Amino acid sequence: MHEEHDRAAGPDTPVIPPLGEHLTSPRTRNAMLVQQEVLAAAREHLRGEGFTELLPPLTGPVTDPGGRGAKQLDVDFYGHRYKLMTSAILYKQVSLNAFPKLFYVAPNVRAEPPETASTGRHLFEFHQIDVEIAGADRNGAMAVAADLLVHVVRRVVENLPDILRALGRDPVFFQELLRGGWERRSHAEVVETLTGMGHAQDGGSEIDWEGEALVSHKADRPFFVTDYPKGSRGFYDREDPERPGTLRNFDLLAHGGYGELVSGGERRSDHRSIVIGIRESGENPRKYDWYLEEVRRGIPSSAGFGMGLERVTRYLTGLDSLWQVSAYPKLPGVVTP
Amino acid sequence: MRNLHAGGFPEEAVRERARRGPAALFPPDADYGATVTGAGAEPTAGTGYPADDPLEGARLVPPVFMPERLEKLIDLGREPLFADVDLRTDIGGFASALPLYVSAFGSTQVGSGLALAAAGQAGRLGVPMVIGENVAPVSGYRADASVLRRLEAYEAQVPDGVGGVVVQQSTEDADAEVWNQVYSDPAVTRLVESGRLGFELKVGQGGKPGLGGMTMVGDDAGGRLADRYDVSASLGGEGGLCLRSSSPGTFTEEILHQQIRFMRNNFPRARVWAKLPPGRDIAQVVRVAWAAGADSVTVDGAEGGTGWAPSVFLSRVGLPLGECLRRIGSPGGCLLVSGRMWEAGRAVVALALGARAVGLGRAALVAVDEDSEQGLVRLVEALAMEARLLVSALGRYSTAALSPDDVLLPGTADAPAATVLSEP
Numbered sequence: 001m002h003e004e005h006d007r008a009a010g011p012d013t014p015v016i017p018p019l020g021e022h023l024t025s026p027r028t029r030n031a032m033l034v035q036q037e038v039l040a041a042a043r044e045h046l047r048g049e050g051f052t053e054l055l056p057p058l059t060g061p062v063t064d065p066g067g068r069g070a071k072q073l074d075v076d077f078y079g080h081r082y083k084l085m086t087s088a089i090l091y092k093q094v095s096l097n098a099f100p101k102l103f104y105v106a107p108n109v110r111a112e113p114p115e116t117a118s119t120g121r122h123l124f125e126f127h128q129i130d131v132e133i134a135g136a137d138r139n140g141a142m143a144v145a146a147d148l149l150v151h152v153v154r155r156v157v158e159n160l161p162d163i164l165r166a167l168g169r170d171p172v173f174f175q176e177l178l179r180g181g182w183e184r185r186s187h188a189e190v191v192e193t194l195t196g197m198g199h200a201q202d203g204g205s206e207i208d209w210e211g212e213a214l215v216s217h218k219a220d221r222p223f224f225v226t227d228y229p230k231g232s233r234g235f236y237d238r239e240d241p242e243r244p245g246t247l248r249n250f251d252l253l254a255h256g257g258y259g260e261l262v263s264g265g266e267r268r269s270d271h272r273s274i275v276i277g278i279r280e281s282g283e284n285p286r287k288y289d290w291y292l293e294e295v296r297r298g299i300p301s302s303a304g305f306g307m308g309l310e311r312v313t314r315y316l317t318g319l320d321s322l323w324q325v326s327a328y329p330k331l332p333g334v335v336t337p
Numbered sequence: 338m339r340n341l342h343a344g345g346f347p348e349e350a351v352r353e354r355a356r357r358g359p360a361a362l363f364p365p366d367a368d369y370g371a372t373v374t375g376a377g378a379e380p381t382a383g384t385g386y387p388a389d390d391p392l393e394g395a396r397l398v399p400p401v402f403m404p405e406r407l408e409k410l411i412d413l414g415r416e417p418l419f420a421d422v423d424l425r426t427d428i429g430g431f432a433s434a435l436p437l438y439v440s441a442f443g444s445t446q447v448g449s450g451l452a453l454a455a456a457g458q459a460g461r462l463g464v465p466m467v468i469g470e471n472v473a474p475v476s477g478y479r480a481d482a483s484v485l486r487r488l489e490a491y492e493a494q495v496p497d498g499v500g501g502v503v504v505q506q507s508t509e510d511a512d513a514e515v516w517n518q519v520y521s522d523p524a525v526t527r528l529v530e531s532g533r534l535g536f537e538l539k540v541g542q543g544g545k546p547g548l549g550g551m552t553m554v555g556d557d558a559g560g561r562l563a564d565r566y567d568v569s570a571s572l573g574g575e576g577g578l579c580l581r582s583s584s585p586g587t588f589t590e591e592i593l594h595q596q597i598r599f600m601r602n603n604f605p606r607a608r609v610w611a612k613l614p615p616g617r618d619i620a621q622v623v624r625v626a627w628a629a630g631a632d633s634v635t636v637d638g639a640e641g642g643t644g645w646a647p648s649v650f651l652s653r654v655g656l657p658l659g660e661c662l663r664r665i666g667s668p669g670g671c672l673l674v675s676g677r678m679w680e681a682g683r684a685v686v687a688l689a690l691g692a693r694a695v696g697l698g699r700a701a702l703v704a705v706d707e708d709s710e711q712g713l714v715r716l717v718e719a720l721a722m723e724a725r726l727l728v729s730a731l732g733r734y735s736t737a738a739l740s741p742d743d744v745l746l747p748g749t750a751d752a753p754a755a756t757v758l759s760e761p
Binding site: 232284 | 506511512514516517518520521523526529538584587591592594595596598599600601602603604605606630
């Protein structure tokens with residue numbers, strides 16, 4: 001029993017064992033070996049494709065405003081209010097002139113609403129394999145994301161069969177994935193499917209967590225969801241000029257109920273449209289002044305994505321919850337070391 | 338030196354500006370924190386009401402024939418009385434005991450000091466309450482009388498199944514992420530899970546349409562806030578205070594639409610409200626807000642109160658609430674109104690003209706200033722009884738049954754004049 005945990009997050013919130021016990025459990029050890037293989041495979045693949053790895057910033061005057069109600073964390077930077085990175089998207093964009101194909105393995109911090117502690121898919125601290133490609137369009141970014149995931153899965157399945165077996169994961173689960181032919185569905189189609197399944201999904205919003213799990217349960221391999229409605233994502237996602245109100249972005253959803261692994265899209269790169277986007281998300285452009293100054297000087301058009309490291313590891317291991325694939329897990333709203 | 342006299346000219350006002358400069362655009366510094374003000378502060382002699390406020394000139398006009406009363410009689414099996422009027426209603430997604438809510442008090446000294454008392458009493462009454470913008474960035478989210486304390490004071494007293502708390506966010510609050518902070522705060526879980534948390538996008542207010550929030554701050558606080566707000570040097574007023582201004586926010590149809598969509602996307606378990614100033618395009622704006630999915634739209638008439646505003650905005654800027662209601666016509670969603678509300682005459686007229694509920698702002702502050710334990714509760718009890726008397730006199734038994742036919746607006750006495758009835 002570990003009653004010392006703060007249970008303000010709700011009755012369904014998992015109870016994490018004391019850190020020492022968690023770290024020494026064979027399950028955690030196996031999960032970390034899978035994660036290590038994922039990182040090595042991702043780096044090998046991306047470097048082979050001509051990407052440069054940079055180390056991302058941890059703090060900055062502003063960070064990704066993101067969405068879905070997660071709070072940013074303030075840091076006192078010599079009397080200036082800085083933020084811990086929720087994602088380094090803005091830094092990715094301004095780095096493209098020097099590094100047109102780049103990636104980070106980026107630690108991010110988001111104070112997600114406590115209700116997410118029980119989704120199995122949210123952590124307060126997590127990592128992304130964060131990729132950006134100058135001059136690419138959405139199709140280009142989707143192809144890179146698909147190739148990356150296939151490479152990572154293949155390498156884990158080939159190199160770690162004993163560990164997968166010990167975790168109870170049958171490699172057959174990934175058979176269809178490795179064959180390719182991943183479907184592409186529009187957000188509107190997914191909303192229609194969910195509505196047909198009796199799940200109330202707002203057509204103007206992100207697919208909710210339950211909805212993602214529902215559609216992802218029905219699939220036998222990962223699939224893309226494209227064309228999210230404007231207002232459901234950060235201001236940096238580019239609107240489709242042919243179809244106002246629709247964004248040229250995508251998510252990659254895993255099969256088996258694991259939901260979103262990757263989120264990405266084409267980016268806005270012109271000053272006017274970025275300023276309007278910031279205003280449409282209710283913020284004062286003044287706080288983004290360093291970024292807007294770089295945008296005025298000129299940043300390339302680009303597309304990119306973030307692949308959740310813990311999410312991919314969980315998908316590979318078949319474990320129930322993200323905290324099981326993190327060495328030092330912190331669940332939203334739950335006080336742990 | 339006074340050698341010149343200018344009869345028939347506002348000489349004293351000119352002299353005041355000549356003495357005080359820009360400070361004369363505002364009420365005297367000494368009033369800051371001790372007064373709340375609003376348009377029509379000078380009532381027309383003899384009537385007690387400002388001349389240009391159509392709601393005050395309106396009369397409630399009961400008919401003699403009342404088929405709805407007969408229906409109520411059949412329903413009850415006895416003659417209905419005023420106590421049979423059901424004042425419960427849905428306000429922007431919250432069940433409310435009465436067709437009223439407590440409006441936002443912002444970060445002015447007045448609002449902060451009395452807000453906790455008002456929050457507790459609003460909870461006890463089971464009516465929704467709005468927490469004003471700029472409170473968190475100015476006072477700190479967890480500080481005394483700030484957002485969290487007001488939420489807790491309300492929640493401690495609100496009965497199950499009614500009420501709700503709505504938190505405003507200005508552009509400066511967006512910087513402090515007030516909504517994200519509230520939404521991710523375990524202390525607010527009970528309100529979220531019972532569907533009683535909302536967020537209000539403040540587009541503007543009646544006391545100063547087209548301007549952002551304004552308060553006066555001392556030099557030390559001014560320095561602390563200068564990275565997020567415009568803090569002027571002292572206006573040269575008596576108290577050495579500085580004017581702290583928020584940005585009014587830039588809105589187009591698309592920006593308003595997207596901001597509301599963004600709120601719905603980010604906070605799926607919170608209600609989404611929007612508060613509008615009495616702009617001349619009000620009818621179009623409310624339509625955009627409802628179409629984007631706002632659960633409720635509040636129109637704050639030019640009579641709306643404020644803790645601090647340039648005097649010229651109170652006397653010359655914005656549509657009176659009655660004119661807003663006329664332009665909006667039959668509402669396409671939940672419409673809330675505020676501005677000079679304190680008794681049921683004005684409130685029932687507004688409800689009959691399409692509002693779902695009315696907001697108490699200054700009235701709530703004055704009431705808790707009168708009695709911090711019971712003042713607001715008693716004021717509302719009086720208003721509720723008065724409303725039941727008026728609504729029942731109109732032959733109605735719920736506020737939803739009221740209609741524009743129940744109101745005679747000034748200058749519109751065009752009721753069917755006596756056409757000659759044919760003899761039987």
